[in-house]
Amino acid sequence: MALEGAEARQVESLLDAPNSENSAHYHGLRRQLLEKGFLIPAEVNERDYLQNWHGQAQQPNRHLSLTIIPTLACNFRCRYCYQEHQPETMGPEVEEAVLNLAATRLGEDGTLSVTWFGGEPLLQIGRIERLTARFRRLCDQRKARYSSQIITNGYLLDRAMAERLRGCRINHAQVTLDGPQPVHDRRRPLADGSGTFDTILANIEAAAALVPIHLRINVDQTNRKGIPAILQQVADMELTNKVHPYLGRTYPYTGVCLEVAGDCLADADFALLELETTMELIEQGFLAYRAPRAISTYCMAEKANACVVTPHGSLLKCWNEASDPKAAVGHLLQPADDRMRRNAACWARRDIFQLECADCRLLPICMGGCPYLYYKTGRLHCHAWKSHLDESLAVYYYIKRLEQERDITKNFGELVEDVKAAVALS
Template identity: 30%
Template structure:
């Protein structure tokens, strides 16, 4: 037996460690003495029950098991599987917000009837042999083109039912148009989750994510969104994303304790994400982003504190160390595309507005063009984090899987915007996750 390369530890107290295996997702506590025995290859001195747990959690593996080969195999499975069709569809690039950091240009471009029909034909051709069809509605603000969403959803669901294919959908929206009528429609058309962004208490949010003056004389969006979420979360899963930059990171506690937001406790899920200074048409440019954005090592320094604030306020948030699927970004998967309002096919959300990011058009499937002739598509499909010597040697490969492909293929960024944040704060976050799990077990034991 040998130690897995993907074990990480965090000190729990003077005698114990929290031990996690990133390739299995298993987490246990172990005495420092026992862990020392394992490191010295003297596991025969370890009690049998503990040894069995270490083997079951893949902290200890057989001498001939090649973990890198396993990761490569799992990666290839996700990249080239043919039983799923995954589309991110932008019915419009138009948006009724004017967010301070958005990389899109709010072009008033909407999907035409011709493009809608071409997209229906594209899906009909590409659904052959699939078991699952997954759609994400995106924009712009997608609900500005709600009629297109309803029309396409109705056709997609009918197609899937006829072929016996599982269909699921989600939507990424600014939340301003989540009216009762639209919520009922989304549910009718099998949208099962909604992502909405709130970037701080009302004064901060209204500065960072105001209504565009093209759409409203009153630019304040905070109350509109919170009122809509409050109604919608009674019917559908709501994930609230909080984009964190240097202008708003100290305001998280004030947001969570504000009356309207606090009323959403136990009704929504929250996660935080750093504002990234990349993408076509970005408003945060090279000269200003050091004052606006955190690089990942810097963000890691405050992330633990942010999650502590979220938990103390009583909100739920998802966080784990499970890299067992070795799941990659969908942008590098063969049967995943983003469809813009003109019917162009792209591989990544951050490529919106980049002509160089177009890999084809729905009027002609990219796979009909020999891969060696479609150089742009080949860049994405051939991306392999294991080609990078740093990634091959990194313990966090199962979680990170090389980082964001767009930032590597298009932006050519350094590790400070590429590597997973967890690489920089795993000791604090691992200990926090373990303590949180104990709290949850205690609450369940006593029925709280």
């Protein structure tokens, strides 16, 4: 809803006193506010609703989410990478076990969501294609919906590779550029130290016509000033409708990358940078905006029917632990041992409704934040909007108005063309 003037004042009045005598005069607006969720019936307890929804997501169901790591090998040596570089690659036995896992856990009329991760997953494109073909056959048999995405450094994502990914029904590919060429190449070189920027940028241009690209920019104190330049470069390539940039945040997730800790942004600082970057995106013509939505859990780590599968068959709850052999909560080829059971119990011990989250108005879009960081640091990592809520809402409103204006312009253009066609025929 976008309201101005008298209507906006009426809405404010309704929100302040939804059951007053005056509310009867605004019956239509009141109904809209109820339908959109701005007003809640008095008998509905929102916290109970969220708690039930959250609890259901933590129980086994017919929906299955898998993050599959076909290899831990990587052709990059990023300065902030939290993984140990291992040449380990998935073999036929684990590949078959993954398929058996899917067949066991995917229900009729359910959904199978697969994220391909690494290492660098495109080093094992053949395995991705084989598993995808069998996953899709399984979904056809179960009348289930299949979706997938891939997280890749983009170095191998040329047009031919993009064609193969489109054949795998990849919904989108996440690729990272950390700034202009000198900045990016210092942060994300090949294993031999050579640069990667030029190849990745050319690949993005070639692949974007076939596979939507989510462009991640990992930021910290050392590269934050380069964000406008890389956005300008992508916009100049006329990719604003095919490439969707967003910010990621470097963090010392494991002992492998502790040296980057001093460069990481504080929560409020990152939240403000996100706002600034959103305005920069608008300036450059990137109008697509991913507004927060209500979620049942923060991520797959808190869902019963979701896991990460490593090349050797370990099952994890978080990909941050991909190269840690002691973090498994299960195994595809071995029975669970005491350590795996303790790990699994650890992931189940956080109750966000017993924490300060329960009284936070951003709970529906945050659900407690990253559970991995909570377990590692003992503190909550809140949604970025919490630091700058009013400003974030203002930016969101501004973007929605721009989208409306764009739609009006498009519709008017189509109307003019229809009139021209009708005149030509008369």
